[in-house]
Amino acid sequence: MEISDATVLAKYPAAYIDHDNKVFWKGLLQHRLLINRCEDCGHWHYPYHALCPRCWSDQVAATEVSGRGTVYSRVLFHQGPAVEGINYSKSYPGVSVELAEQPGLKIQTTIVNCRNEDIYIGMPVELTWVERQGVPVPAFQPAPGALPTPEARR
Ligand SMILES: [Zn+2]
Numbered sequence: 001m002e003i004s005d006a007t008v009l010a011k012y013p014a015a016y017i018d019h020d021n022k023v024f025w026k027g028l029l030q031h032r033l034l035i036n037r038c039e040d041c042g043h044w045h046y047p048y049h050a051l052c053p054r055c056w057s058d059q060v061a062a063t064e065v066s067g068r069g070t071v072y073s074r075v076l077f078h079q080g081p082a083v084e085g086i087n088y089s090k091s092y093p094g095v096s097v098e099l100a101e102q103p104g105l106k107i108q109t110t111i112v113n114c115r116n117e118d119i120y121i122g123m124p125v126e127l128t129w130v131e132r133q134g135v136p137v138p139a140f141q142p143a144p145g146a147l148p149t150p151e152a153r154r
Contacts, residue, residue: 008025011134033127034065035062043102066101068124071122074093083132093110095109096109110139
């Protein structure tokens with residue numbers, strides 16, 4: 001089903017949505033993580049640009065990624081804007097995930113289904129979805145085998 005521009009603007013009122021990136025936000029409403037890929041040279045880029053930053057082609061297309069990646073960096077937020085579903089008293093993790101599609105292709109997101117102390121740089125993660133303010137947003141969780149077993153923690 002086609003999602004209208006008006007719908008995506010209404011669903012993500014706090015987001016900066018423009019002609020170049022609206023397809024990204026429409027993808028979120030369908031639980032699809034779409035990243036721009038150049039159809040001429042194959043280079044992925046995020047955030048969205050109208051031209052490929054490597055070869056300057058305008059043949060860029062929003063392309064669904066595998067949802068696999070690794071934790072590139074992590075911070076813990078102890079305060080921030082009030083958002084339903086975010087509890088700063090427990091420290092809210094903000095991570096940069098390097099997507100498996102290309103070295104250096106990173107997205108700012110969060111980690112769920114994982115204790116903050118178990119998040120490590122290089123941790124394999126996979127895409128999942130959380131609801132924030134009534135709309136889906138991408139998040140990541142540990143990939144199978146990424147966390148040590150309870151026995152290994154002792
Ligand atoms: Zn290119």
